[in-house]
Amino acid sequence: MWSSFTLAVPMTYSHQAEVILLDIEGTTTPVDYVFGVLFPFARDRVRDFLATHAQDVQVQQDLQWLRQEYENDIAQGLSVPDWQGTEARGAVPYIHHLIAIDRKSTGLKSLQGKIWNQGYKDGSLRSQVFPDVKPAFARWTEAGKQLYIFSSGSVQAQQLLFRYSEAGDLTEFISGYFDTQTGAKREAQSYIKIADAIGTTPEKILFISDVTAELKAAQQAGMQTLFSMREGNHSFDAEGFPAIESFDHV
Numbered sequence: 001m002w003s004s005f006t007l008a009v010p011m012t013y014s015h016q017a018e019v020i021l022l023d024i025e026g027t028t029t030p031v032d033y034v035f036g037v038l039f040p041f042a043r044d045r046v047r048d049f050l051a052t053h054a055q056d057v058q059v060q061q062d063l064q065w066l067r068q069e070y071e072n073d074i075a076q077g078l079s080v081p082d083w084q085g086t087e088a089r090g091a092v093p094y095i096h097h098l099i100a101i102d103r104k105s106t107g108l109k110s111l112q113g114k115i116w117n118q119g120y121k122d123g124s125l126r127s128q129v130f131p132d133v134k135p136a137f138a139r140w141t142e143a144g145k146q147l148y149i150f151s152s153g154s155v156q157a158q159q160l161l162f163r164y165s166e167a168g169d170l171t172e173f174i175s176g177y178f179d180t181q182t183g184a185k186r187e188a189q190s191y192i193k194i195a196d197a198i199g200t201t202p203e204k205i206l207f208i209s210d211v212t213a214e215l216k217a218a219q220q221a222g223m224q225t226l227f228s229m230r231e232g233n234h235s236f237d238a239e240g241f242p243a244i245e246s247f248d249h250v
Helices: 031-053 057-075 088-100 106-121 133-142 155-163 188-198 212-221
Strands: 019-022 146-150 174-178 205-209 224-228
Touching (some): 057 106, 133 146, 155 174, 174 188, 188 205
Parallel strands (some): 019 146, 146 174, 205 224
């Protein structure tokens, strides 16, 4: 059903990469888990979480970031819910708004990670990864490749997702994590920063994502790229990028 959007999917994608950099949503993890489980979990629990943890130093930092974002939205004339009063719970309508529009907000993603942390640790959450993920992680690391993650979700949220997965703890395979504090995923400079942080050149890194705008940025930075074409993804249009349906093809 995807052939009308892209060229034939190769059975195997050969590469000379020493590092594999992965997106999460739509690449290692079904989109439905993020939108259907994680986002509602944070939305439904944020009010109670703030009532209990608003005085935590790290939560106060998240709220400060969110308040700055809110004020920027108002200054730009955007229609957003009011930040109600000075108490932390006054931020809830605005936070719900950011979750609904899936804004790649550092403050939101950091706060969500803290809420999800509770859910993973008490067993309310167990993350989903595609069946080919764990075998691929093992195969790649046995071949001497390093694995890194680059997601708009906070580093904490990324670590939780791979630690508490239905396939078991996958963090042993992953060398490091990058989030929006490194930079936007659609900007080439972010990928240059990642290569510098890893200590290699972009040309030695293979980036896999289901978002072509991210692949274009990584390609501009000099990375190798692959389009992830998973069932349930928002788009199956690879826009000319080599495409895979499974990590078994890499």
